[in-house]
Amino acid sequence: MKFFFPDSQDLVDPGFDFEKERWSEARIRQRDDRYAHEIFRKRAFDGLLVSKGIVDGFGGVGSRYSLGQRNRLLRNGVREFFRLDNAPYDLPVMGDCGAFTYVKERVPPYTVDQVIQFYSDCQFDFGLSVDHVIFEFKSTWDADEAAVPPEIRERQAITLQLAREFLDRHRKSKPMFSAVGVAQGWSPNSYANAVKALQSMGYRYIAMGGMVPLKTPEILASLAAVAGVRKPSTKLHLLGVTRTEAIPRFASYGVASFDSTSPLRQAFKDDRDNYYTLDGAFTAIRIPQVEGNATLQKLVLSGAVDQAIARRLERACLAVMRDYEAGKAGVKDVVRVLMEYEHLARPHRSDSPVSKRRRSSTDNESAYREVLEVAPWRNCACEVCRQLGHHVILFRGAERNRRRGFHNLYVFYRRLQRELGRSAEAAA
């Protein structure tokens, strides 16, 4: 099973100064920065997924690329733009339309020709047909066909029609990339029907779309239905699905590849699981920047928090972490300083209802104690942890948070290999 990592221009500045918190002088974005595959000598993923929606931006979703970067990608192609040849292993690149960026439209905003042009310009290895996401899912609709809303049926019909056109143009113009069909559905049977239709058009590699919000049993039920129609030679790709625990079962249903951003995103989006280990995850230690953290900034500007005190505590937190790493401070000291800053930076206000999902300080206190006692970064062999030491566990600014995301990718890939009964070293 191959793991594709979706690009969202996740880069780090290799010259970032963690003590002074400064980017390297005269750095040019992207050019002087590094992707995960330029940091790790051993594999952390099997390929990249690049979306037209991310490159171009659509509607309210702004592009992650400047106009100049986008033009350079189209001029020079993905291998050169992503410096894929800097990685000591092969990384194929898959292109898709990024259907989530235009999910609110009635029809996809791109023509088949535009998308084929995009895939050819970027020199992708695989190109996905133009699709229209269906987010609704109800297994019961299989027993009651008439209940399926017409606009949902229409989305599947559009997706299949575009897949037909896509393959047709692909056969005529013979671009370098291989065509992958996209299946959209709202239930196990409707997914099976889509796969059946795509196979009869001639697709041998089919991506399953719209499964991101589904529960694992729903995905498995759909794959089981698909298994009833799937030809042995047809490979499946799961778009945006990460369930390592279900990987062996996915494989038994013919899933050859999947993609997911969650190992990276969890590093700074999750409330709790920020730092992956082979068997679990730890919470990262929050030391927000007095300048650069919106919540704290507001408190300072309004006069509710004294900036000088905030800065002093922020520095004290960084210093005590440094001392802890050097063996000069104990867990108790560290937690005391961290909590002092946390009480200042996130004052508990009785007049505003605290949302239930937000973790309380006592949660953090025990989570911090736990991660400090284990100090998991000391036992990680990845380049990020080797170079950064304790900075990798600090929830603070993009340079640290993204590097922790890279570490998660590295660990995730090793979990995956273990699930598949392979050793990651053999795979690399």
Next chain:
Amino acid sequence: MFAVDGKVVPKFAAVSRIRRAGHDVAGYQRPEVLAHIDEIRSYVESDNPMIPNAVVLAFDKRVRFESALGPTGTYTRPGEIIIPMENGWEEEDKPGFIVDGQQRLAAVREAEVEAFPLCVTAFITDDLKQQTEQFILVNSTKPLPKGLIYELLPNTVARLSSALNKRRFPAELLTLLNRDENSPMKGLIQTPTNPQGVIKDNSILRMLEASLSEGVLYRHKTKEGADVEAMFSLLCAYWGAVRIVFEDAWGKPPKKSRLMHGAGILSMGHVMDWVGDRHRGKRLPTVDIFARDLGPLRDVCRWTDGVWDFGPGQQRKWNELQNTSKDIQLLANHLLVQYKTRVGSAA
């Protein structure tokens, strides 16, 4: 006025930081701007730094001035200023308040230097109103116009703020383009000292910056810095070709020609990067090569009159294109698509 080691000032002067006192707002200073402090700090830690402008302090009546013997009746008199100083003072115990210069003082306080001399202008008052007035007065002066700063940039060598440092090299290229005999843009770029120019300096700077990070100019960066000569001759060749191909639109004010307008300069800058990459095998394409490549675009351009055809339902009158990123993207994409179909793809 007196001179003092900036590291000592925090011992006797406090910042009257804006804060809540019950229901009212007390104090008048903004919070420290850390990014700004960091810039000054880097400067203080650099070689031969100097902060010539004085910081302004307000002292309460505990501070005394004892003049020395000598002539009286002039504006200046030597003497001794006596400032009480005690270890362990709380902020509110200190006899001095920083009226102007808190960012500079914070930078000196944090800089990794032994000491740093600063000029101080001080006045003695117990009146908070007077301090606040002075604070408003010194902080409401108008900053220098950006264009003038850019014109002065090429003649500086000191470490400036990162934002200005990044602009220094493009500003140098701009000066060359505006002054050199061989430049097709000679005298055409509008700057504070060349107000009759037709192309806004900012359009040229943005075009150069885009190419320096994403386009052909990037290819002429070296480990030591940049091959200015190569960049300049490339720019002359390309824009010389633009002048030849779009002769009618060249050199006119932007109201009469969209080519000289921000949208025109920036989108033609993106075309430059595309054409440059198509010829990446050659180190420096000539005017003729560029002109041959640009020729086929003449038919689709509407710089001075007519209607641009950006595809079904997307027509725009020539003078409706604005200097917005949306319009620049629209125009650049159009030109690139036309270029690709008429001439060819990048290598």
